[in-house]
Amino acid sequence: MIAWERVGEELDAFGCAVIPGLLALDDCRAAAALYERANLFRSRVVMERHGFGRGEYQYFSYPLPAPLEALRSNLYPPLAAIANRWQAALGLDARFPDSHAEYLARCHAAGQVKPTPLLLRYRAGDYNCLHQDLYGELVFPLQVAVLLSSPGEDFDGGEFVLTEQRPRMQSRAEVVPLKQGDAVVFAVNQRPVNGTRGVYRVAMRHGVSRLRSGTRHTLGIIFHDAG
Ligand SMILES: O=C(O)CCC(=O)C(=O)O
Numbered sequence: 094m095i096a097w098e099r100v101g102e103e104l105d106a107f108g109c110a111v112i113p114g115l116l117a118l119d120d121c122r123a124a125a126a127l128y129e130r131a132n133l134f135r136s137r138v139v140m141e142r143h144g145f146g147r148g149e150y151q152y153f154s155y156p157l158p159a160p161l162e163a164l165r166s167n168l169y170p171p172l173a174a175i176a177n178r179w180q181a182a183l184g185l186d187a188r189f190p191d192s193h194a195e196y197l198a199r200c201h202a203a204g205q206v207k208p209t210p211l212l213l214r215y216r217a218g219d220y221n222c223l224h225q226d227l228y229g230e231l232v233f234p235l236q237v238a239v240l241l242s243s244p245g246e247d248f249d250g251g252e253f254v255l256t257e258q259r260p261r262m263q264s265r266a267e268v269v270p271l272k273q274g275d276a277v278v279f280a281v282n283q284r285p286v287n288g289t290r291g292v293y294r295v296a297m298r299h300g301v302s303r304l305r306s307g308t309r310h311t312l313g314i315i316f317h318d319a320g
């Protein structure tokens with residue numbers, strides 16, 4: 094069982110929350126091994142070629158592997174409830190539908206048809222520059238990354254980091270400690286913050302610090318599709 098109430102509170106307070114042990118260790122190993130199965134993916138990105146960092150990732154093709162499809166659609170409804178709370182706090186009228194199938198139908202109708210779940214692979218010296226996974230007008234405001242490798246065992250360094258850009262203020266950084274199988278839920282872009290003079294928005298970015306040794310795999314679950 095996922096403690097969604099705590100996850101929601103931490104997202105409200107910090108823009109990120111950990112779900113401990115979202116995947117069992119066997120499932121982590123199985124998911125990381127998919128990286129070698131080129132036929133499962135629609136494209137491969139070598140980060141250095143684009144100035145995104147160092148390391149690589151691949152976007153899955155549709156149909157997604159069944160466990161990934163299930164994870165994406167099962168995580169969506171509780172996250173949509175949080176996202177809708179954020180929409181209200183920001184004074185925005187649009188609401189996210191209850192099911193991921195409905196949300197994807199909206200993405201597809203808007204021309205965002207390409208699947209966005211991805212597997213990432215980092216080796217010694219690799220890193221992922223601070224970024225936002227925006228792929229078109231439709232943006233689901235929360236996303237999930239699952240650490241598939243074991244820190245201190247499979248790799249060292251390579252920490253998940255977030256920054257929060259506050260209006261006319263200095264940025265705040267957050268390092269998220271993860272164990273193998275843990276997931277981090279975080280804001281894709283903007284989130285509401287309660288200030289003394291009402292709600293204001295901050296913009297988040299995420300990335301990964303330099304790997305000191307070993308190999309690190311992650312599974313990224315993004316809920317909007319790409320144009
Ligand atoms: O490797 C990571 O921990 C971050 C992956 C990432 O950028 C993502 O899932 O969008």
Ligand SMILES: [Fe+2]
Nearest residue numbers: 224225226299
């Ligand atoms: Fe990302």
